[in-house]
Amino acid sequence: MSKPSGQNVIRLRGVRHNNLKNFDLDLPLNQLIVITGLFFDRMDKPQVDNIDGIPPAIAIEQRNAVKTTRSTVGTMTEICDYMKMLWPHIAQLHCRQCGRPVRKDSPQRIWQFLESSSKSSAQIEDENEGGGRLREVLITFDLPLTEKLSLEESLNLVTKQGYQRLLLPVGEAFVRVASGPQLELNEAAAPWDGPNPPPAPSREGSGNARATRQSPSREGSGVGSPSAAAARAVHFEIARIDQAMERLRALKPRSLTVIQDRIKLSAANRARFVEACEQAYHFGKGKLAVRLGESESDSTIQRFNDLTFHFSNRFHCAQCDIEYREPLPALFSFNHPLGACPTCRGFGRTISIDYNIALPDRSKTLDEGVVKPWRSGHGVECQQDLMKFCKIRKAPTDLPFDQLSKQWQDWVINGDPDYGKDAGHEWPRAWYGVKGYFRWLESKAYKMHVRVLLSRYRSYTPCPDCQGKRFRPEVLLYKLPIDDLRFTSAESSTGAASIVNRQSQITLADFYQLPIRDALQFIEQTAAQHRPATSDPIGLVLNEVRSRLGYLVEVGLGYLALDRATRTLSGGETERVNLTTCLGTRLVNTLYVLDEPTVGLHPRDTGRLIKILQQLRDL
Template sequence: MDVDNRIRLRGVRVHNLKDIDLDLPRGRLIVICGLSGSGKSSLAMDTLYAEGQRRYLESFSTYARQHLQQLERPEAESISGLPPAIAVTGTKASRSNRATVGTATETLDYLRLLFAKVGTIVCPGCGRTIRRDTPQSVAQLLSTFPAGLRAMIGFRVAFAGTDDWTTKQAKWLEAGFIRGLVGQHMRSFPVSPEDPSLPNSGDCIVVVDRIKTGSSDATRLRDSLETAFRFGEGRTVLLIEAAESASSACTWEPRRIDDRDWFFREFSESLDCPSCDKSFLAPEPRLFNFNSPWGACPRCEGFGNVIDTDMDLIVPDPRKTIREGAIAPWNSRSYRKELDFLLKNAKKLKIRVDVPFADLSQEEIDRLRYGVPEAKFAGIEGFFASLDKRKYRMHIRVFLSRWRSYRECDACGGLRLRPEALAVRVGNLNLSEVCRLSIDETLSYVKDLDLSAWDREVAAVMLEQVEARLDYLQRVGLGYLTLDRSLRTLSGGELRRVALASALGSSLVNVLYVLDEPSVGLHPADIDRLLEAGPW
C-alpha cells in the first residue's frame, strides 16, 4: 500500500480500543462492523472524525476557534495522513416547523441566491414586469417604435387647490416648461387658477420635450429623459401618437388628448408599479428566507399557519342549543357567568338561545363570536382575548389550548413569504411554488430554465449546486418529497438520506466522510440506491 495514500493509526486507546494499529486506504469505501461495544463508533467517530475535525479547526484563527465546538484530542501514539472530516450521524430531526428538506440539504440557500440574482419582479395586480427604468432603457424602448411618430416626454405632478397650482406653475415656468396636459387637454402655461376648466385638485403632466421617433438627436433625447426623471422625482411619462403603424405593437394605456388618440406609459427609477401604485423590495437572499423577519410573512411569521380559535372545538355538538350548553368553554363553573349574561340579555343581543346552534343565522353567529359592544357583550373572541392577558398562568394556557387549532395563514396562503418575495419569479414560478414541487419536478424545472446567456453565467454556480443536491436526493429514492416538507414528518430512513444529501451532495473532494450507521431504517432496495449514489 502506498504510504502517501493511507491513513495510519498507531496505538489508539479511545474507550474500548486497546492499542490499535491500523492502516486505512484513502479514496475507498470502508465498512466498520462488529458486536455492540466492540469500539466501532470509538474508531469512526471519536478517533477518525474527532482528530480530522480538530486538525482542520486548528488552521483557523484563535478568534474563530472560540466560536466553534472544540473536540478532544483522541488518545493515540500517532495519526497521520488524515484529511478534513465530515460526520453524518443519526441525530433526531428538529421538531421545529421551520426545518424543511430544503433547509436541511442547503438547497434553499442556493435557490434564494438564484432568485435574488436572476429573478424578475411581476406585479401581482396587473402582471406587469417591474424593473428599474433609466433614461437609457426608455430611449432604447422608444427606438423600437416606427419612425416618424409624434411623442411627448414629461413628468406627472399632483396639485391640491389654486394656491398649490400657482406655486408649482411658477416653478415650471422658471425651469423653462411652457405646456402641460391637464385632464384631456394640452394647455400652455401660465393657466389662471380662476380658469373654470382647471380642476380644484388633480395632477398635471408637464411636457419636457416633443419629439419624433427615429429622427431625434440621441443627446437631446437622453437629456430630455434625464430632465423628466429629475423633475418627476424618479418618474417620467411617455406619450406616443396612436398611429396605425404603432397600434398593433403597442400595449400601453390608451389616452385621448384634444380629440386625438395617444399611447401612455409611466416609467420609474424605483421598483414600483405606477398602474397599481405598489412598491416592491429589491431582490436579495434574505427576502426569500422565511426564517428571517425581512422575508417572512408578517401574519404567520414564516410558519405558513396561524393558531386561532376553532369553532368546531368551541361548539362540538351544533345540535344543542345555547341554553343546553352548545358553547363548551362556558359550561365550566369558572366561566358560567359568561353564559348567564348571554341568556339574560339574549333578546337585547338578538341571539336565539333555544334553537339548535346549527340553525342560527350567520348574523347571530357573528354577534355571538365577535360581540356587541353597545350591549357590553364581548363575545367568544373577546372572552378569549381577556384570558390571553392572564396566560402567564399555566392553567389558563392549558385551557386556551383546548379551543384553538392551527389553520393555513390567510395572508400568504401557507407560502410563508411576504408578498414582495412572492412577486419575484424565475421561469414563471416564485420560490414557494418551486418548493411545493416534488424533487423530480424541481430537478426538471431547474434543468429546463430558459435563461439569457448573461443570466445563465451569473447563475452557473447556484444551478450547479442545486442540481447536485436534487440529483442525489433523486438517486437515493426521495424524488417524491418536496423541498417545503417538514423534517419532523419524515420517517427515519427518509431523514437519514436527507442528512446524507447535505454532506455527499456538496461535491467536496479529498474529504473523509464518516457515516454513523447510514443504513438504519432503510429498506434493502434503498441501501442499493445509497451505494450507487455515493461518491465512492
C-alpha cells in the same frame, strides 16, 4: 496485524480497547469502509498507543434532533440560500393591483415600445421620404410644487433650468382619476385640483378604438401602460411659462407638467429622444410621460389629445402609480424579517383558539352545553349568560348547534355586532360570545391556571395572511412561468400535448411546495431558457441548485418538498438530506462517518445511495 505503510492511511497502533489486545490497523483513505459494532454515543478516550493520519471528520447520524419549524429541507440543503439570490433575477414582478409586469423602463426600451406601437422604422423612413406628416410626441415630467416656494418662485427656477413651456389642460381643471384607494407606496399625487372635466367629444375615426389597439395587453411586456388620461381623451395645450401664470393661479396645481422635448418619431431623432428621456428621468425623479398625437397646426392652440404613456426607471407601475422596493436577497428569505410574513413571522402557521375544540360535539343543543369549557367550573356562569341572552334575542336553544342557521351560529361564537364599541355594547348589556370569553381569558394569561386552560383549546392553524407560504405579500408578486409538470412526456405524446404546453405562473413559495423531482425539472427548464455563461453568477447559482436537487432525487427523496419541515422527517430521511448537504459543499480530504445509511431503504434506493457515496469519495 497490518504493517506500517505510506501516508495515505489512518494508522492505529497498540489498540487495547474492549476485547482488542495490542491491535494494529491501517485504514486506507479515499475508500468506502464498512465497520460494524460502532455507536455514536459519547465515549471515553480510547486505549491506544498512537493514531495518525485522521483527516477532519463529519459524523452523519440517523437521528433527527431538529425541533424548530424554521428548518426545512430547503434550508438544510442550502437550496433556499441560493434561491433567494436567484429568484429576483429570473422572476418577473407583477403589480398587485392591475397584475401587469413591472420593470425598469430604460430610454432605449421606451423608444422600442413607441416604435412598435406606432409603426416600424422602415415605415417611418418611407413616410419621411414621401413628405408625409410624421407623428409627434411630447416628453414631459411632473415637477411637484412645495409650500415653501410661491408659484412665481417655482416658475423662475424652472426657467433657469432652460425650460420654457408647460403642458396645461384645456378648459376645466383636470384630475387624474385613480383606479383604487390610496396605497402605502404611492408617492405621486394628482397634478391638478378641481372637479372632473366633462367627457370630450370623440375624434373622427374612432380614436378610442385606436387607443385600445395600440395599448399593450395585460399579458404583454407591461411597458408604458396608457394612463387614465388617454382613455378619457382630455385636451391639453402647450403654453409658455411667462404666459401661463394666470392660468396656473386659477388651476392651483399640485405639480407642473414640464415639457422636456417635442420630437417627431423618426429614426434620425432616436439619439435626441434617448437624451430627452434621460433628462426627464433626472428632473422627474425617475418618472416621465410620453404623449402621442399630431399637433393641430391650423389651430392657435396646440393640442395633444391621443395616448399618454407613463414610464419609470424604477420598479414602479405607471398604470396604478405604485412603487415597489428593490428586490434584495433578504426579501426572498422567510427566515429574515424583511421577507417573512409579518403575521406568522415566517413560520407559516399561527397558534390560536381552535373553535372545533371548544365546540367538539355540535350535535348538542345550546341548552345541553355545546360549549365545552362552559360545562363546569367558572364557565358555568358563561353558560347562564348564554341562556339569558338567548331568551332576550329569542334564539332557539333546543335545536342541535349544527342545525342552527349560520346567523345564530355566528352570534353564539362572535357575540353581538359591535360588541365592545362603547358602554352600551358591553356585558351585561350585550352578548360577548365564545370569542369574547377567550379574549377575557387571554387578558388573565399572567395566571398559571389560565394559561393551562387556554392551552387545552389552542392549536396551530395555517397563517390567515400568507396561507402557510411564510412570505410577505410583496414577495409573492414575483412570478415565473412554469409548464404543467403533472403530465409526463409520454402523456404528451399520446394526445395531452395541448394540456402540457399550457403555462401558469408560480411564486417562490409555490416552487418550495413542488415535489423535489418536479422542482429539478423546473430548474432544468429555467436553465435551458436563460442559458447563462459559465462565468455568469446566475449560471453558477443555477448549477448549485440543480446539483443539490439532483442529489436529493438520486438518494430517493424526490417525493419530498423543499418546504417540508425538517422535524417531520424520519431518521433515514434526515441522514440522506445531510448527505446531500455534504455533497453540495464539496469538501475534500474529509472523513465521513455515516450511521447505517441504508436502513429502511428499498434495494433500488440502496444502489442509488451507494453511487452517491462513491461520488462523495471521488470529490
